[in-house]
Structure formats: structure tokens, C-alpha cells
Amino acid sequence: MIHFKEIGKIMGALLVLIALLMLPGVGFSLYFEEDPWPILSAAVITMILGMVLFFSFSKQDQNIRKREGYLIVALSWVFMAGFGMLPYILSHEINGFSDALFETLSGLTTTGASILTDIEAMPKGLLFWRSMTQWIGGLGIIVLTVAIFPLLGIGGIELFVAESPGPTSDxxxxxxxxxxxxxxxxxxxxxxxxxxxxxxxxxxxxxxxxxxxxxxxxxxxxxxxxxxxxxxxxxxxxxxxxxxxxxxxxxxxxxxxxxxxxxxxxxxxxxxxxxxxxxxxxxxxxxxxxxxxxxxxxxxxxxxxxxxxxxxxxxxxxxxxxxxxxxxxxxxxxxxxxxxxxxxxxxxxxxxxxxxxxxxxxxxxxxxxxxxxxxxxxxxGDRVTGRIITHIMNFLLLYLLIFVFGALTLSIMGYDLPTSLGAVATCLANVGPGIGSVGPVDNFAFFSPAAKIFLSFIMLLGRLELFTILILFTPFFWRAN
Structure with a gap:
């Protein structure tokens, strides 16, 4: 049985932390004499909901197992993306759900692909929040929260395993x-x-x-x-x-x-x-x-x-x-x-x-x-076990299959092959520039809303090393013990 109340408590703590990290953007808005209310309003909304979730389930004290760990990491990125796009939407600087989602997830996954056509025209406070989303996602927000979770009475080993990038456990x-x-x-x-x-x-x-x-x-x-x-x-x-x-x-x-x-x-x-x-x-x-x-x-x-x-x-x-x-x-x-x-x-x-x-x-x-x-x-100097070799081989095969499937999907949507290959490759690897119409001097503004949402999912898959997301789509993950 999955402990959803414990998950709600952790989501609340994450949202409070995200709200606090929004506040420096308010300071830059005030310094540059811009309207601070979009970022401040987003921070307040995020803070209130986070506190409601955390204190509603604050008496929960169950151990986080591996299944909860994967689910918490996946949901935390969904929550971060959902609330991280609020400053863009409330400021009306980025119009449309797909554009705001793409820019936010591109930041959190440290991809760096953008739909903005004139970055320098954006408010300074908003650009700082945009940069902050990448810094948050850089080493992983879960790694940060694992460091402070013991103060909240929350265990962290399964979160660290699910979030920490790469196959090593050093x-x-x-x-x-x-x-x-x-x-x-x-x-x-x-x-x-x-x-x-x-x-x-x-x-x-x-x-x-x-x-x-x-x-x-x-x-x-x-x-x-x-x-x-x-x-x-x-x-x-x-x-x-x-x-x-x-x-x-x-x-x-x-x-x-x-x-x-x-x-x-x-x-x-x-x-x-x-x-x-x-x-x-x-x-x-x-x-x-x-x-x-x-x-x-x-x-x-x-x-x-x-x-x-x-x-x-x-x-x-x-x-x-x-x-x-x-x-x-x-x-x-x-x-x-x-x-x-x-x-x-x-x-x-x-x-x-x-x-x-x-x-x-x-x-x-x-x-x-x-x-x-x-x-x-x-x-x-250490022997690599057969299990690790198998895991790496499976990862490489899955990575290739997702790349091919993603490129074919964009091609079916009507984009030329170099652009499709470049867009999926750069989003899956969380790089930013690619080839075709998404080269180093181009951006992703021309993609349709459906394509932007699809590429946002590809970015998330790549950032969380495929398995953390894909395991949620397996039937045995949801079966009770």
C-alpha cells in the first residue's frame, strides 16, 4: 500500500521551499522598478498551498519505501512545473499553457531550450526566476530537501536514490x-x-x-x-x-x-x-x-x-x-x-x-x-556486477528507442526530419540547441502546443534518467504488497 498522506506532507514541504526561492525575484523586480506582484502572488499561492498540505499531514510518520520514493520524485517535478509557471502566467509575459509549461520544465530540467523570441525584453525579476528554476533543478531539488528533511522528521534515502542522476552510488x-x-x-x-x-x-x-x-x-x-x-x-x-x-x-x-x-x-x-x-x-x-x-x-x-x-x-x-x-x-x-x-x-x-x-x-x-x-x-578499480551491466544496457536501448519514437512522432506532426531529430535529441539529453530549425541561434517558439507538451515530457524523461518516470506506467508498481 502506498502511503499517500506521507507523500502529501512531502509535497507541502517542497512547495514551501519553492515559494521561498521565488522571493529573490521579487527583490530584483523592486530594484529594477518593475511590477513585483506576479512573482509575489505566485510565491504566496505556492506557500499557502504548501503549508496547508504539510500541516494537514504533519502527524504522518511512515517510512518512505522505494515505491513512495519514485512517486514523490515524479510528483515533485509535476508540482514544481505547475507552480513554477505561475510567475509567467500571472505576468502575462508568456501566454498559453504549453508555452509556460515548456519554459518552466526547460528550466527545471536544465535543458535551456526556450520559446522566448526576445529575452532582453522580459522583466528582470522574471528572468531571475527563470535562471533560478535551472539552479533548483541542477543538482536536484530532492537532494536539497533530503538535506533538510531530517529537521522535518522525514526520511530521505529513497528520495535520494530516485532523484540522484547517474548509475553510481558514490x-x-x-x-x-x-x-x-x-x-x-x-x-x-x-x-x-x-x-x-x-x-x-x-x-x-x-x-x-x-x-x-x-x-x-x-x-x-x-x-x-x-x-x-x-x-x-x-x-x-x-x-x-x-x-x-x-x-x-x-x-x-x-x-x-x-x-x-x-x-x-x-x-x-x-x-x-x-x-x-x-x-x-x-x-x-x-x-x-x-x-x-x-x-x-x-x-x-x-x-x-x-x-x-x-x-x-x-x-x-x-x-x-x-x-x-x-x-x-x-x-x-x-x-x-x-x-x-x-x-x-x-x-x-x-x-x-x-x-x-x-x-x-x-x-x-x-x-x-x-x-x-x-x-x-x-x-x-571495482568490479561491475552483472546487474549493473544489464541496467546500463537496458538504459541505452530505452534511450535509443525513445529517441527514435520521439523523432518519428514529431515527423508525423509535420516537422522535417533534421528538426525532429535535433529537437528530440537535445530535449532528451537536456542540452538546448540542436540541429535543423532548433540550431544554436534558433528557438522552439514555432512548435505547436501539442509538440511543446510532448517535448516537455521528453525533457522530464531525460532529466530523471528514464526509469523514474517509466516505472510509474508499469502495472506491478501499483499493486499492493
Missing amino acids: KVHPRISETAKRLWYVYVGLTTLNMLLYWVGGMSFYDAINHALTTLATGGFSTKNASMAHFESPFIQYVAIVFMFLAGTNFTVIYFGLLGKVKRVLQSDEFKTYGLALLALSVILYFPISAVVPDPELAFRKSLFQVVSLVTTTGYVTDNYTQYGQGVTYICFMLLFVGGCAGSTAGGIKFVRHLTFIKNSWLEFKRLVHPRAIVPLMIN
């Missing part, structure tokens, strides 16, 4: 709440440092804090129509590259690095593969770009920025990569299927899955030659 502390807290300390600290460096580099304080929020979230929302291309400073762009790289790194690796445990960092096969792959891909893109851009430093910066932005699923733009020919366009399209490290804020398939698949495929040849030999698959 922890920096035996207690799950302490792990969540320490990961958020790293997240907040890096965001603050990133903001200060942007500010020192020439951004206004407002632009610096917005871009820091979306950089560490690997979200890619910008306050400028031209995205990062608006800031021509090499310093700002290199700062963005460094922090996108860090945001795409497993946060437990960063944590151990900050503690000076270099050996733990170097033991990570995924991190080493991640770093080498980004460098190699940047060199590959450098040659076709340098044929058009004569300045060697600028050509390398363009190639490095684009590779890091796409692989970490941030989606910032400093250049239109489709202008360098079909070869560069196809490479950038393939980068949508890479993803950052497990345990990072990045979306996508993740390097550890690619690494496991490649190593297992290579070892399969050895097993064919020596059928009686025991040839274990090792990652980070």
Missing part, C-alpha cells in the same frame, strides 16, 4: 542527509565563485548572478538574446568553460579534490575519460573551424567552448556551429548523445555508461576466445 558520507548537505555546499560554493569571476570579468552583478546560476546547473539560460556570444571577453568565456567542465564532473570527485584527496580523483576512470574526451573532441573541431577563423586562439576557444557546452549539456552559445559545414554540424549533433559525468548536474547518457558499454563490448571478444575464463569488468 557517497561522501555514510549518512544520506550529510551527503546531500555536502554536495550542496560544493554547489553553492562553486556558484558563488563563478558569479564573482563573471563580475570581475565585466558582467553586471545581475548578469553575473544569473549566468552563474545557469552555468553550475549546466542549464544554459541567459539574460541575453545572443547567449554567451554577447560577452566577447575571452576571460568570461574561459571562466564559463572551466565552470561548465566542473559542473559536468561528478560532485563527489570535486568534493574529494577540494579535500586534497588527489588519489581518489585520479582513481575515477570516468573523470579521466571525460577530460581526455573533451580535449580530443576540441582538437578535432579546431581544424574545420580554423579554416574559417584565422586567429588560432579564437578558433581553439570556439571549438573548446562548443564541445564543453554540448557535452556537459549546458547549451550556451558563442557561435553558430552549423556555419562550419555539415561535418561540424554532425559532430555537434553526435555530442548530444554523450552527456557529462554521473553525479554531476549534466544530463545526457553519461560517460560512465559509455565507458561501461565500451569496456564490456571489448571484454566480450576476449570471452569468445576464452569461454571458460572469468573476465571481470572493472571501473574505478
Whole structure:
């Protein structure tokens, strides 16, 4: 039996937290002499309902099991999307349910795809809330709430398992709440440092804090129509590259690095593969770009920025990569299927899955030659069990099937094949830019309401690693124990 009252209590706590996170947007509205009431009204409505839910079920104290964990995570994203779009709707800056849902879920899932055609014309307070939605979704709102749930008498292990991205279960502390807290300390600290460096580099304080929020979230929302291309400073762009790289790194690796445990960092096969792959891909893109851009430093910066932005699923733009020919366009399209490290804020398939698949495929040849030999698959010095290998293989197959199904669905809706492939690939990987009519200098405003809702669901599937959502559609999930 599913404990729905306990779920209601947790939904109430989440809504109170979301309401509190809306309030800084009110401050920016007042500072820029804008109407603060849309955001304030949304915060009040969200706060009231959250408190009603929480105190109505505050006496509930049942353990959260695995089924409740998956259901809570899925419902929390539905609630966050529903109430997160209120500032857009109440301000009348985004008209229509599908547009507001798409922009909100694009923020919360850190996809960065947008339906806005003139970002700079939007109210500053609303743009800050837009950036905040990405920061909330970056490391996962559940990871934050797990850190504070013990204070509310709510357990958190099943929530962390269902929400935490990637197939790894590395922890920096035996207690799950302490792990969540320490990961958020790293997240907040890096965001603050990133903001200060942007500010020192020439951004206004407002632009610096917005871009820091979306950089560490690997979200890619910008306050400028031209995205990062608006800031021509090499310093700002290199700062963005460094922090996108860090945001795409497993946060437990960063944590151990900050503690000076270099050996733990170097033991990570995924991190080493991640770093080498980004460098190699940047060199590959450098040659076709340098044929058009004569300045060697600028050509390398363009190639490095684009590779890091796409692989970490941030989606910032400093250049239109489709202008360098079909070869560069196809490479950038393939980068949508890479993803950052497990345990990072990045979306996508993740390097550890690619690494496991490649190593297992290579070892399969050895097993064919020596059928009686025991040839274990090792990652980070540890043996990978058959169950984990099966889980990864199933994930890769499901990911491919959803991509094909999504592209076919958009094609049936009347969109050309490159646009359909690009839109589904970038939404499923939570990147932002794609190919076709959703390239790096385009947006998603032209899609029909039905297509926007469909792509919003694709974004949510990708952000929650497929299984957390798909398991809810299985009959055995709802059967009583």
C-alpha cells in the first residue's frame, strides 16, 4: 500500500521551499522598478498551498519505501512545473499553457531550450526566476530537501536514490542527509565563485548572478538574446568553460579534490575519460573551424567552448556551429548523445555508461576466445556486477528507442526530419540547441502546443534518467504488497 498522506506532507514541504526561492525575484523586480506582484502572488499561492498540505499531514510518520520514493520524485517535478509557471502566467509575459509549461520544465530540467523570441525584453525579476528554476533543478531539488528533511522528521534515502542522476552510488558520507548537505555546499560554493569571476570579468552583478546560476546547473539560460556570444571577453568565456567542465564532473570527485584527496580523483576512470574526451573532441573541431577563423586562439576557444557546452549539456552559445559545414554540424549533433559525468548536474547518457558499454563490448571478444575464463569488468578499480551491466544496457536501448519514437512522432506532426531529430535529441539529453530549425541561434517558439507538451515530457524523461518516470506506467508498481 502506498502511503499517500506521507507523500502529501512531502509535497507541502517542497512547495514551501519553492515559494521561498521565488522571493529573490521579487527583490530584483523592486530594484529594477518593475511590477513585483506576479512573482509575489505566485510565491504566496505556492506557500499557502504548501503549508496547508504539510500541516494537514504533519502527524504522518511512515517510512518512505522505494515505491513512495519514485512517486514523490515524479510528483515533485509535476508540482514544481505547475507552480513554477505561475510567475509567467500571472505576468502575462508568456501566454498559453504549453508555452509556460515548456519554459518552466526547460528550466527545471536544465535543458535551456526556450520559446522566448526576445529575452532582453522580459522583466528582470522574471528572468531571475527563470535562471533560478535551472539552479533548483541542477543538482536536484530532492537532494536539497533530503538535506533538510531530517529537521522535518522525514526520511530521505529513497528520495535520494530516485532523484540522484547517474548509475553510481558514490557517497561522501555514510549518512544520506550529510551527503546531500555536502554536495550542496560544493554547489553553492562553486556558484558563488563563478558569479564573482563573471563580475570581475565585466558582467553586471545581475548578469553575473544569473549566468552563474545557469552555468553550475549546466542549464544554459541567459539574460541575453545572443547567449554567451554577447560577452566577447575571452576571460568570461574561459571562466564559463572551466565552470561548465566542473559542473559536468561528478560532485563527489570535486568534493574529494577540494579535500586534497588527489588519489581518489585520479582513481575515477570516468573523470579521466571525460577530460581526455573533451580535449580530443576540441582538437578535432579546431581544424574545420580554423579554416574559417584565422586567429588560432579564437578558433581553439570556439571549438573548446562548443564541445564543453554540448557535452556537459549546458547549451550556451558563442557561435553558430552549423556555419562550419555539415561535418561540424554532425559532430555537434553526435555530442548530444554523450552527456557529462554521473553525479554531476549534466544530463545526457553519461560517460560512465559509455565507458561501461565500451569496456564490456571489448571484454566480450576476449570471452569468445576464452569461454571458460572469468573476465571481470572493472571501473574505478571495482568490479561491475552483472546487474549493473544489464541496467546500463537496458538504459541505452530505452534511450535509443525513445529517441527514435520521439523523432518519428514529431515527423508525423509535420516537422522535417533534421528538426525532429535535433529537437528530440537535445530535449532528451537536456542540452538546448540542436540541429535543423532548433540550431544554436534558433528557438522552439514555432512548435505547436501539442509538440511543446510532448517535448516537455521528453525533457522530464531525460532529466530523471528514464526509469523514474517509466516505472510509474508499469502495472506491478501499483499493486499492493
